[in-house]
Amino acid sequence: MTAPRRSDATRAAILTAARERFAADGFERATIRAIAADARIDPSLVMRYYGSKEKLFTAVAEFDLRLPDLDGVPLEGYGAALVAHFLDRWAGDEKLLALLRSGVTHEAAAERMREIFAAQVGPIAARVAPDPASAATRAGLIATQILGFALCRFVLRLPPVVDLDREAAIAWLGPTVQRYLHDTI
Amino acid sequence: MTAPRRSDATRAAILTAARERFAADGFERATIRAIAADARIDPSLVMRYYGSKEKLFTAVAEFDLRLPDLDGVPLEGYGAALVAHFLDRWAGDEKLLALLRSGVTHEAAAERMREIFAAQVGPIAARVAPDPASAATRAGLIATQILGFALCRFVLRLPPVVDLDREAAIAWLGPTVQRYLHDTI
DNA sequence: CGCGAGTGTCAACGCTTGTTGGCATAGATT
DNA sequence: AATCTATGCCAACAAGCGTTGACACTCGCG
Numbered sequence: 472m473t474a475p476r477r478s479d480a481t482r483a484a485i486l487t488a489a490r491e492r493f494a495a496d497g498f499e500r501a502t503i504r505a506i507a508a509d510a511r512i513d514p515s516l517v518m519r520y521y522g523s524k525e526k527l528f529t530a531v532a533e534f535d536l537r538l539p540d541l542d543g544v545p546l547e548g549y550g551a552a553l554v555a556h557f558l559d560r561w562a563g564d565e566k567l568l569a570l571l572r573s574g575v576t577h578e579a580a581a582e583r584m585r586e587i588f589a590a591q592v593g594p595i596a597a598r599v600a601p602d603p604a605s606a607a608t609r610a611g612l613i614a615t616q617i618l619g620f621a622l623c624r625f626v627l628r629l630p631p632v633v634d635l636d637r638e639a640a641i642a643w644l645g646p647t648v649q650r651y652l653h654d655t656i
Numbered sequence: 657m658t659a660p661r662r663s664d665a666t667r668a669a670i671l672t673a674a675r676e677r678f679a680a681d682g683f684e685r686a687t688i689r690a691i692a693a694d695a696r697i698d699p700s701l702v703m704r705y706y707g708s709k710e711k712l713f714t715a716v717a718e719f720d721l722r723l724p725d726l727d728g729v730p731l732e733g734y735g736a737a738l739v740a741h742f743l744d745r746w747a748g749d750e751k752l753l754a755l756l757r758s759g760v761t762h763e764a765a766a767e768r769m770r771e772i773f774a775a776q777v778g779p780i781a782a783r784v785a786p787d788p789a790s791a792a793t794r795a796g797l798i799a800t801q802i803l804g805f806a807l808c809r810f811v812l813r814l815p816p817v818v819d820l821d822r823e824a825a826i827a828w829l830g831p832t833v834q835r836y837l838h839d840t841i
Numbered sequence: 842c843g844c845g846a847g848t849g850t851c852a853a854c855g856c857t858t859g860t861t862g863g864c865a866t867a868g869a870t871t
Numbered sequence: 872a873a874t875c876t877a878t879g880c881c882a883a884c885a886a887g888c889g890t891t892g893a894c895a896c897t898c899g900c901g
Contacts, residue, residue, distance in 0.1 A: 476847080476848095477847070477848070477897090477898075478847075478848060478849090481848080481849085496761060497684075497760060497761040499684050499685055499761070500684055500761055502887080502888070502889085503888080503889060503890085504887085504888080504889090512849075512850095513849065513850055513851080514889085514890085515849085515850080515851085515890080515891075515892090516848080516849065516850090517889095518889080518890060518891080519848085519849090523889080523890080524889065524890095571760075572760055572761060574811075574812055575682060575756075575757055575760040575761070575807075575811055575812075576681060576682040576684070576685050576757060576760075576761070581811070581812050581813070584812055585812060585813075585814055585815075588814065607815070607816040608816045608819075608820065610816065611808065611814050611815070611816030611817040611820075612816075612817070612828055614804075614808050614814055614817070615801065615804040615805040615807070615808045615809075615817060615829075616800065616801055616804055616832070617804070618804050618807055618808060618812075619799075619800040619801055619802070619803050619804015619805065619807060619808075620800040620804065622760075622800070622803055622804060622807055623796065623799050623800045623803060623804075624800075626759075626760055626766070627759055627760075627766050627769055627770060627803075628766070628770075629770055629773065629796050629799055630770075630792070630796070631792040631793045631795065631796030631797075632796040632797070632799070632800060634793075635793065635796075639841070642841040643797055643836070643841055644800075646835070647801070647832050647835070650831070650832070651828070656824070656827040656828055661877080661878095662867090662868075662869095662877070662878070663877075663878060663879090666878080666879085687857080687858070687859085688858080688859060688860085689857085689858080689859090697879075697880090698879060698880050698881075699859085699860085700860080700861075700862090700879085700880075700881085701878080701879065701880085702859095703859080703860060703861080704878085704879090708859080708860080709858095709859065709860090
């Protein structure tokens with residue numbers, strides 16, 4: 472029962488601006504001053520409400536994992552379902568982009584990314600993997616493909632990857648993820 | 657017939673230090689001062705010999721593409737051969753890591769990365785793709801998997817991906833690349 | 842009304858950054 | 872030996888950074 476504060480709008484504006492800046496520029500190039508300018512407030516307010524740039528980033532990078540619901544999905548459809556889920560998540564939430572852009576040079580962001588993928592993909596792999604001991608490896612492999620796709624599409628903007636539509640992406644990546652989920656080598 | 661200069665050793669030391677710093681920290685976090693300290697020279701010398709931080713990075717990012725020799729390889733071995741080639745390239749050349757770490761926030765590095773993958777993977781895909789029109793897409797898909805693997809292994813250091821040995825990596829990624837090369841969806 | 846907490850503005854701090862110009866020395870050239 | 876260029880170091884610059892503290896204003900509550 473946290474009482475609404477008069478500054479809630481300001482706090483939200485800061486968070487929104489921060490999310491956009493971190494997503495567009497990464498942690499180091501995104502400046503407090505630029506974020507404050509976007510939010511049309513004074514830089515010192517950012518410090519007052521979030522303590523430091525580091526903590527502001529932590530606040531931005533905080534979010535629900537929203538595991539996909541795979542209950543009604545047949546086993547052989549997991550790959551496609553996962554790819555579809557991640558595709559939508561990436562397109563709809565700048566926080567993931569912020570995390571990826573920052574994780575490359577900022578250790579805290581990389582750590583957060585590790586946590587997220589361990590917590591998000593790990594359990595699914597554990598549920599499906601033929602050999603439980605291989606679950607972590609399978610989750611890691613899926614991460615390589617999903618993050619690699621996000622990297623090429625949203626960050627590096629490789630033209631052929633940008634041009635793929637949703638269905639084509641699912642059709643191409645789905646079987647890969649499926650194979651990482653239950654094939655053996 | 658460029659005459660050897662007395663400062664060649666210094667130039668080389670700068671380039672080596674710059675490569676390491678850019679690979680470890682990315683473009684913005686790598687500072688001229690840190691590079692100069694590593695090379696045990698004065699920061700102003702970096703400017704004298706390379707003009708600017710930007711041009712220094714360009715000099716670091718310049719390198720031969722070294723396309724893999726696939727002449728003796730059977731068609732169905734292309735995927736594995738490509739993965740093996742890239743794995744060795746990534747492990748043996750910090751420039752690629754520098755490019756990846758920088759490309760995420762530095763536009764010039766991203767552009768260079770696009771060029772390299774278009775020039776390196778594109779022709780191979782064009783040679784093998786069942787439909788020539790799909791070659792660019794296939795090259796892009798291969799890039800997503802290769803770069804994603806490099807990202808997770810060398811940059812984000814996801815433990816299960818770091819732990820994979822060379823053969824396991826080839827066994828897992830090879831078929832994926834193979835499928836991107838000639839399967840149809 | 843008066844008062845205190847909450848909110849916002851302004852100016853400045855200490856530090857680091859890329860970059861520049863001047864000065865001393867070493868080596869080659871004449 | 873004298874001269875000139877190349878090389879290296881030093882000190883400084885302007886700009887930008889995260890961060891801080893002091894000061895004004897606006898509420899809501901007594």
